[in-house]
Amino acid sequence: MKTLAESQIFNQFLCGDAGDVVRRMPDRMVDTVVTSPPYYRQRDYGSKQQIGQEISPDAYVERMADLFLELKRVVKPTGSAWVVIGDKYDNGELLGMPWRVCLALKDVGWVLRSDCIWHKPNAMPSSTKSRPTVDHEYIFFFSHSKKDYFYDADAVREPHVTFSEHSKMKGGRGHFGKRGGTPENGKNGGDQNLHDGRWDQAFHPKGRNKRTVWSIPLSKFRDAHFAVYPESLVKTCLSASCPTGGVVLDPFSGAGTTAIVAKASGRKFIAIDCVPEYIDIAKKRLAANV
Numbered sequence: 001m002k003t004l005a006e007s008q009i010f011n012q013f014l015c016g017d018a019g020d021v022v023r024r025m026p027d028r029m030v031d032t033v034v035t036s037p038p039y040y041r042q043r044d045y046g047s048k049q050q051i052g053q054e055i056s057p058d059a060y061v062e063r064m065a066d067l068f069l070e071l072k073r074v075v076k077p078t079g080s081a082w083v084v085i086g087d088k089y090d091n092g093e094l095l096g097m098p099w100r101v102c103l104a105l106k107d108v109g110w111v112l113r114s115d116c117i118w119h120k121p122n123a124m125p126s127s128t129k130s131r132p133t134v135d136h137e138y139i140f141f142f143s144h145s146k147k148d149y150f151y152d153a154d155a156v157r158e159p160h161v162t163f164s165e166h167s168k169m170k171g172g173r174g175h176f177g178k179r180g181g182t183p184e185n186g187k188n189g190g191d192q193n194l195h196d197g198r199w200d201q202a203f204h205p206k207g208r209n210k211r212t213v214w215s216i217p218l219s220k221f222r223d224a225h226f227a228v229y230p231e232s233l234v235k236t237c238l239s240a241s242c243p244t245g246g247v248v249l250d251p252f253s254g255a256g257t258t259a260i261v262a263k264a265s266g267r268k269f270i271a272i273d274c275v276p277e278y279i280d281i282a283k284k285r286l287a288a289n290v
Ligand SMILES: C[S@@+](CC[C@H](N)C(=O)[O-])C[C@H]1O[C@@H](n2cnc3c(N)ncnc32)[C@H](O)[C@@H]1O
Pocket: 016, 017, 018, 019, 035, 036, 037, 038, 039, 045, 049, 050, 051, 052, 224, 226, 227, 228, 229, 230, 251, 252, 253, 254, 255, 256, 257, 258, 272, 273, 274, 275, 278
């Protein structure tokens, strides 16, 4: 089995089973993995190599774990992985697939750092009357190892809710954007914590630290016969965990959303999919975007 050269994989769409392709990649060349795998028994992609049509949840989870073990080899020790994954009902019973996959990935050595919720404000309505309508998926964030990993918190800060330029709260406005510039009036007057430790969390000029619930509408791209994840979701993952000029790998590239965001934001991509038709869609989409 010949190892692929960087020129054969960087900024390329590679057709084949994700596990087979990743096995041919050199060690430690990827900064982050951003992917949305085929969900268990959600959709038949019509490929003999596809993941998702296994006879049992355990068989599916095992295949995902095998792939992510191999992915650990190609990700740098400072690297990470983001996995976007939804659940599945079987005869009205929720299978709990996201957490089953997540725990299996932990078992093969990935370190779970965050479980985020992707809230979809425009999720499809459902006719169910016996339980709440599902309008979320999970976004699991793993680091390669227990040691330091690349995470640029400043790149993904979000607007303050409690304090802003427009805050009416007495004393609040004076804190905004000025470390130590605290007025002594108002309910927080003279509170040393607000001058120091909690300043970052409450008044950082770039916004508050990223939260774990991400409310992002579904993508409008309809050419593919599967759900395409939103560019802004991928952008957040890349901004946080892939340095500019770094490498992102998507082993289930589909219509190429990860590649599009990587290229637009100055990162290199490696995109794998086992369906030639989707590789073509992704290439056309990327060409149209640049
Ligand atoms: C949920 S879709 C990914 C959608 C993608 N995030 C996007 O925005 O377009 C999952 C993809 O995984 C691919 N796939 C399924 N099994 C695979 C395997 N064993 N190796 C590589 N790709 C696979 C499918 O063909 C499908 O395109």
